[in-house]
Amino acid sequence: MKLSGLAGRTAIVTGATGGIGAAIVARLLAEGCTVAGVDLDAEAMRRACPENAGLIVIAADVSTEGGLPILCRADGGKVRRGRYVCQQCRYS
Numbered sequence: 865m866k867l868s869g870l871a872g873r874t875a876i877v878t879g880a881t882g883g884i885g886a887a888i889v890a891r892l893l894a895e896g897c898t899v900a901g902v903d904l905d906a907e908a909m910r911r912a913c914p915e916n917a918g919l920i921v922i923a924a925d926v927s928t929e930g931g932l933p934i935l936c937r938a939d940g941g942k943v944r945r946g947r948y949v950c951q952q953c954r955y956s
């Protein structure tokens with residue numbers, strides 16, 4: 865898939881530790897995006913995703929009311945202005 869024009873943008877990827885999420889994170893970082901990766905366990909995400917200054921690791925449960933404020937406050941509120949959201953975790 866061709867991706868272009870994403871350099872300098874901020875994307876939010878939930879389920880960022882998972883197989884699909886981590887692949888999306890890696891691709892967006894390679895395109896020059898800042899990526900706010902969101903998953904339940906920060907250390908697991910650091911292991912799954914490439915080490916990159918553009919990656920903001922956020923431990924939050926996005927299925928809870930508490931998860932969204934954590935996301936909005938992350939990185940001093942910069943993440944809140946993310947332009948793209950990739951939702952990779954399943955709701956049950």
Ligand SMILES: NC(=O)c1ccc[n+]([C@@H]2O[C@H](COP(=O)([O-])OP(=O)(O)OC[C@H]3O[C@@H](n4cnc5c(N)ncnc54)[C@H](O)[C@@H]3O)[C@@H](O)[C@H]2O)c1
Binds near residue numbers: 879883902953
């Ligand atoms: N892998 C496939 O072939 C495939 C095919 C079709 C659809 N899907 C769907 O795509 C999505 C991602 O697939 P995958 O293979 O990467 O799954 P995965 O299980 O490897 O990853 C899902 C990630 O979401 C995280 N997560 C779950 N609930 C969360 C929550 N409440 N808050 C934050 N993070 C949470 C998990 O910790 C995990 O890291 C899933 O919904 C899956 O059902 C996958």
